[in-house]
Amino acid sequence: MKQRLPLLVFLAVLVLAPPLLPEFYVTLLNYIGLYSIVALGLVLLTGVGGLTSFGQAAFVGLGAYATGYLSTAHELSPWLGLLAGLGITAAVALVLGFLTLRLSGHYLPLGTIAWGLSLYFLFGNLEFLGGHTGLTGIPVLELAGFKLDTGREFYYLIWVVLLGAVLATQNLLDSREGRAIRALKGGGLMAESMGVDTARTKTIIFLIAALFACVSGWLYAHLQRFVNPTPFGLHIGIEYLFMAVVGGAAHVWGALLGAGVLTILKQWLQDILPQIFGQSGNFEVIFFGIMLILVLQRARDGLWPWLVRLVPVKVDRQRTVAEAEPLPCRQMPAAGTVLLEVKDARKQFGGLVANDNMSLTVKAGEVMALIGPNGAGKSTMFNCISGVDPLTSGEIRFLGERTDALVSREMARRGMGRTFQHVRLLPTMSVLENVAIGAHLRGAKGVLSSSLHLERAEEARLLAEAKRQLERVGLGEHLFEEAGSLPLGQQRILEIARALCVDPYLLLLDEPAAGLRYLEKQALAELLRKLRAQGMGILLVEHDMDFVMGLADRVVVMEFGEKISEGLPEEVQKDPVVLEAYLGGVE
Amino acid sequence: MDLQIALLLGQDGIVNGAIYALLALALVLVFAVTRVIFIPQGEFVAYGALTLAAFEAGKTPGTLWLLLGAGVLVALIDTVIAVRGGNPGRIKRIVLWDLALPAAIAGLVLWLEPATLPLAAKVALSLAIVVPLGPMIYRLAYQPLAEASVLVLLIVSVAVHIALVGLGLLFFGAEGSRTTPFSEAQFNVGTLTVNGQTLWVLGASCVLIVALYLFFGRTLYGKALRATAINRVGARLMGISTTLAGKLSFTLAAGIGALSGILIAPITTVYYDTGFLIGLKGFVAAIIAGLVSYPLAAAGAILVGLLESFSSFWASAFKEVIVFTLIIPVLVWRSLTSHHVEEEE
Structure with a gap:
């Protein structure tokens, strides 16, 4: 319970904020929430999966324009607009992913830069999307007969969606599919040899990140009730990535922290810089750029790990592996x-x-x-x-x-199970989880049930199997240590346990x-x-x-x-x- | 479309393509040597053009203050490192390159009243201000991260890019500028009119490409850069400083960028953020070449230039969409032909 205290305090503040704060701050919190949803997708994609996209703003735009167009020109329900946006975004992300994910690391971000620019120009030049003036008169969102027509009401929808997304992402990462996602950063060779389809896994996280962005765009369109191309340009896409990196790209809460810090900072800089420089313009980008360089040079993991150290709550890492029915074995x-x-x-x-x-x-x-x-x-x-x-x-x-x-x-x-001459494991993951990657093909539950944690029974069996193999090779006492902290000889033994998990x-x-x-x-x-x-x-x-x-x-x-x-x-x-x-x- | 228009568009495309080719060469060079995807390349184009324009307008360009500021910052950091490392002998060189040189350039600019000087002198002064920014930016932003992954370096590049664009707006304002052409001459070839500036661009591009070819093939520093590009560790074991190689490639890239800006400033209006789109088109060309082959990059650049000018005729509102979408078939083709090399973090 003590560990959950900071989270409970945070939630209480969130719930109480709108009635107590002035309009301006509620609006600010709304934007932080919207940006956090996008940044959260980037945490999954960049921080955990090791892939980078500068084009997330374009996906936000797809979500916003899909509902904007359908609900104004065709007077369809915003909920249909959401479905359409998700469908279009998924289709685009799948095509882009297919084109770029198989190439080595830097082609994806370069592709997303080109893609982000193309889409921005497209939004601005298509007649039926209103060109550079955009679309106005987007209807108010109705939820169970209740009209969300003020920022204070919309606030709750945004933050419920965001916290739901955070929870789903956390659940996903703590699962069989999540281990496959985390294994991507170690290079694909080991994961593939354990039966993980890395191309599919990469496509999945790219898709999830795109869909998060799309949902943020849908919310944005119905909050603002008009859309134009400006918030979907490449520079905003870059800012989303900055939020994830500054906040701490490897941590789900880093997305919220980064979005919060950058949004507030931007507001503040936009207020004071024109006075200092005596002219108006986007001068805050100078500071964002410099800040990001400093973060990458000095604290590559972002602000979140630093914040966690300040909070005087010890996270208890010791865990137990629940007893579970053994997995079926081959004859x-x-x-x-x-x-x-x-x-x-x-x-x-x-x-x-x-x-x-x-x-x-x-x-x-x-x-x-x-x-x-x-x-x-x-x-x-x-x-x-x-x-x-x-x-x-x-x-x-x-x-x-x-x-x-x-x-x-x-x-x-x-x-066929194998080990490697040069040890290939994920040094910051626990010994148990490293070995559980070997059992990847012995589970079948997918991303959706993982995000909802409906696969706990299967997960328990996988972890129990990993534990059994670790005990078999004599590493039963090191289950929860970081794999990278073992001496090299034991890392090799760990690889044998992982190969045995393949059955x-x-x-x-x-x-x-x-x-x-x-x-x-x-x-x-x-x-x-x-x-x-x-x-x-x-x-x-x-x-x-x-x-x-x-x-x-x-x-x-x-x-x-x-x-x-x-x-x-x-x-x-x-x-x-x-x-x-x-x-x-x-x- | 008749032949007349086609020829006109073709000429336009080739001129732009020549500039993209130069930028693509610089991008390939920087990536090969340092693994940095040099997004800020375009800012050097804009800085070069706008610095020259500021001289023509009789103003002191803001880039001069950036040069002085960056010089002081580099000098401070390097002095601290030199003192801490017990290497105070280095300070003399730091003072010379990072403080005395920028100060001398500043003195020259303030004393000479560049608006009254001939064009060639203005061009030389513009280059003197913008080019040293290349190695300084390498020192400040990239050198501490030289061993990081391509992805981290790419994010740094984007950060440098937006910082430089913001500074560009601060220095030069939101209005665009155009400079006087190098030559007012016009030639008639059949039905086609060729401007003197067009020939300048093409001539200068060819001269630069040949110069780069000679530099890489015939000089020790050029060979050192090639060695670093092929194998960083091996080059270092042979006594080639990878820091020097990084600074040198950034100097070349800054020089190529600034010169490109100066060449196109009389043809097209340059704004503080124009460089980014121009640089990105160089990128599309460089990606066509897989970021490794110089001749393919040049050919790709001409293709991008032609595609741009013809699509601006047929569907001018969508010309950027068409040019940047070109990258997608290129990526498909590369994904089918290139062997996947996995990079670990």
């Missing part, structure tokens, strides 16, 4: 069944041949080790098998099915023992033996020969991208070709 095939079959695989990067003539098999219930000197092409082979890189020629079969044309998330779906038939481990101490290595070997006994197949790349030879059933040795030897551990150890590759030949 392991009989020991000896061929899981993976690689035939004549060749991988070429330009002129460099990384793998050639590679063939190997992994059976259920065995540990197959892939060894070889540095640069032999082992990790490339791993990436080809797990669908990260396509083969140049040859074929790969997993459970009898040709898979060399499939992407990594499809491999995860078919029951794989085949586990691909890339140097799992690197950075482990002796006892930890023994514990890891013990775990792998257990998994083997349960019927899982394990393909292992490792440099620690004691570890490999004590554990592996069969060994494949690579050098210069090709297989030079294959057999039982003791056979391979005596093979003169292998000795030459590792120790150099006797001339």
